[in-house]
Amino acid sequence: MNNKLYYWPENVDNYTSDNEDNYNKILEIKRLNFFIGKNNAGKSRFLRNFFSSKTPSHRYQIKLFRQLLSVSQELQEKDEYKYLKERGSYSDFLSQLNGFQEALNYSVNSSAEQFKYCLDYLNSMGLVHKFGPNQHSINLKNEFKEQYQDSSNLSLDSEKFYIPTLRGMRPVTEIENKQPYIERAQKDYFKDIHKVNEKNIITGECLYYELKVHLLGEPEQRDLIKNYEEKLSQYFFDNEPVSLIPKHDQDVVNIKIGRDKQFPISQLGDGLQQAIILTYEAFTKKNEIYSFFIEEPELHMHAGMVRQLMNFYLNETKHYYFFTTHSNHLLDMADESDQVIIQKFVKQPKSEDPKEFEFKIYRCDRDRDLLASLGVKPSSVYLANCTIWVEGITDRLYITKYMEKFLSELKTANTELYKQYRRFMPNYHYTFVEYAGSNLVHWDFSDEFTEHLDDRGMNALLTTSSVLLIADGDIKNKSNRVGQLNQSLGDKFLLLECKETENTIHTSLVNLACHIKFSGLKEALATDENLKNILSDYLYIDGMQDSSKEGFDISRLSKNVSYFHQEHGIGQIIDNHIKVDEPQTSDDKPKRCFADKSGTIKEKLKFCRLILTLMDHVDWELTQSARELCEKIFIHISTSNDASKTS
Structure with missing residues (x-):
């Protein structure tokens, strides 16, 4: 089966996409799916329809099903097929198409039979060639059965979870068994409260009771919470031991971090509370594959923590995630992982009636060079504890991969160092700055105050924190630049022994x-x-x-x-x-x-x-030069963050 996955919610009016050339009501999906766009662009409504849709996900993996929908749309919309619509067979075709989609919920044989009926009607209209040259109904029917069998194991929607923006771990009422956030989400968004309720809406209100059930339950349940606490420690608490305690005679979770005294979760930062709400259900169900629909995951979170949340989802769970977001800090994840996809929503007036609106969905990471050229990436904002200056986007991307590989090697080679380094979050503990080789001369890395008439360039240390400057070896021939950088930065200047970063690739x-x-x-x-x-x-x-x-x-x-x-x-x-x-x-x-x-x-x-x-x-494998580069980078990050703790 093709590794690409497709999906579309049912009963979504006025939405179309550009994900497929011949059919505009389908989305390609991956593990992390970001829905971006201006306010009122239709993201949240689409997300909620996605969540409440009962359409089985496997049907869209069947290529012939997608082709049939494409032909049906073409018949409906193109004027050149107007004469066919006037024939009785067209209405019969639509009837069979509806029957076919209904049959997809049951068995392969009934689906294949209904598919053949649709093909027969298309054949009577002279349109079977739309499925390819010299195709016949029997061959296509057999091919459909194979595609159906291949797709039948896929089930992203056996269970779905929705996380609205209204969420929090602190109770907002003292009425027992009252969950106002969940009730509000039901009332505002979902008509069928019997199918959409506290079992599949996650707001954080149930966490106290969830923890109580697990910690007072079977050994496997207690072990699961222990494993979850270890992952929280690794991803969000700088490897400090973390314990979550549903304390007796309280209605709020308590937390103990490292050697600190235990305290109510209300005294913890809102961002870390959000991290717990957004990861608990996903981790405790990590052995299955479900779909999570999450509104604005970045609420109250530092940009680096949001990235760490996404790494948690990718590394520690098997689920599929759909997010609405306004965070530009997530967009360059499309550069770093092929499990990430970005869909942009645009609201525009309908051509036939400007008073009505339609929503277009564009796959905006298909041309990744475009995203890169926009400069929309976390390294645009210098808020981290230290910075790593590299010559350009390719250097940043290569080095990021090197660092991931270096950590994976450390996991077995040096466990203690791995635990120390794995806690570092991009855009929190460190970030990259792309200076472009020819622009390096415009920057002054000295920590001395310079008069504005002293043409030594812009002072880098006034705009970014603790600097490690990595320069390609080809600047050795450029005047006395190396000597100046050595004088300004000392051991914080790293000159590659090769011409450029590409020379370090295996x-x-x-x-x-x-x-x-x-x-x-x-x-x-x-x-x-x-x-x-x-x-x-x-x-x-x-x-x-x-x-x-x-x-x-x-x-x-x-x-x-x-x-x-x-x-x-x-x-x-x-x-x-x-x-x-x-x-x-x-x-x-x-x-x-x-x-x-x-x-x-x-x-x-x-x-x-x-x-x-x-x-x-x-x-x-990492080359020796790449490994040495990673060692120096991690030492820089480590010392810079240790310094930031004591300063």
């Missing part, structure tokens, strides 16, 4: 990426069908044109080649290895395949996206 990743770019995904992975199928959902690479490959042979790229080089970028190193002769362009300049004129890789950002995708799906 050979296996670079070679695989080059084969895919050169030959296309299908040919490059012809001997690894499983990996090809996995990557095909994330990569759309057909390979270079023959004219670009002329004079180069990708098979000459050795697995023993070293990309760590002081002077040469990886593009030049690759070209030197794969050139068959000395290919020339029409103006007698050396022809380049992977290199740009500076020797670095062509289309750096696109190449970076490819490498990051491979990192998520193939086995790889």
Whole structure:
């Protein structure tokens, strides 16, 4: 089955999307689904319809079902099919289509039979070709049954949970068994209070009683709470031991952190209370796969904690999450994980009646370069305890992946250091600043006050906290810049021994990426069908044109080649290895395949996206240079945060 997942709620009027070329009432979904847009753009209403929808999720994974809906929509909307609507068979087709959708709730055989009836009507209208050339009803019916069986194991909606913005762990009434937040959500949003109630609306009001049941229950229940407390400690409390206590004769949860005295949860910050509300149910049900629909997860939370919440969801649970959000700090997660998707909602007047409105949903992380060019990322806001200055977006993305890999290695190699480092949250304990190589000269990293007429550049320490500056090795030839930075920053200046960050990538990743770019995904992975199928959902690479490959042979790229080089970028190193002769362009300049004129890789950002995708799906190791880079970064983060505690 295709690894892409699709979904759409029932009974949603005036909403369409651009997620599929031929059908505009379907969304691609992933583990974390962010719904963004202006206020009153329709996000929350869509989210609640999603939550209350009874449409089985597996039906949208059936490709032929989606194609049938597409054909039906085309018949309904396009004027060229007007003559068909006037024929009796069209109304019969719609009747069979409704019967088919109803049958999807039951068995594969009844569904397949109804599907064939729909095909027969389309055949009578001369439209079966919409499913592909030379297709026949019997073949399509059998293909449908296979797709149905493949999709039947998927069930994202066996149980759903809704978390409204009105939530809190502190009771707002002394009336026993009264849950005002849940009752308000029911009254405002959901008509069927028997199906939408305290069992599937999460507001935090029930946490005291939930904890009481578990801690006074079976050993497995007590162990579950103990494991949950350990995860809270890891993700939100800097590894300090945490205990949640439903104290006797109280109606509010108590908490004990480290060696501090136990105190009511009301004395804990609102952001940490939110973290508990948003993670408890998801973790205690972590062995199943459910769907959580969450309004504004960032409420009362520091940006770094919101990111940590998302890491918790990805790493510690199997569920699918749907969020409405106004937080720009979450958007660049699409750069860092292929389990994240962003859908933008836009409210616009209807063309046929400007007084009426429709809601369009755009997949806005499909062109990730666009998001990157907007500069919408957490490193736009310097609120962290320390900063790591890197030359550009690709450096930040590579180093972020290196740090994740470094931590995973530490988990077995040095448990104590792993526990110390794993607590560091992006945009809270540290953040990245992208300075762009040519702009570095405009910054002064000295801690001395300078007169405004003294042209030493803007003072970096006035705009960002504790700085670690990482510079590509190619600045050695640029005047006396290295000497100035050494003088200003000392050991907080890290000059790479190679030309640029790309030189620190492991050979296996670079070679695989080059084969895919050169030959296309299908040919490059012809001997690894499983990996090809996995990557095909994330990569759309057909390979270079023959004219670009002329004079180069990708098979000459050795697995023993070293990309760590002081002077040469990886593009030049690759070209030197794969050139068959000395290919020339029409103006007698050396022809380049992977290199740009500076020797670095062509289309750096696109190449970076490819490498990051491979990192998520193939086995790889840190190079020694990358490992040393991570060590210095984590030491910087650790010392900066220790200093911030005592200052």
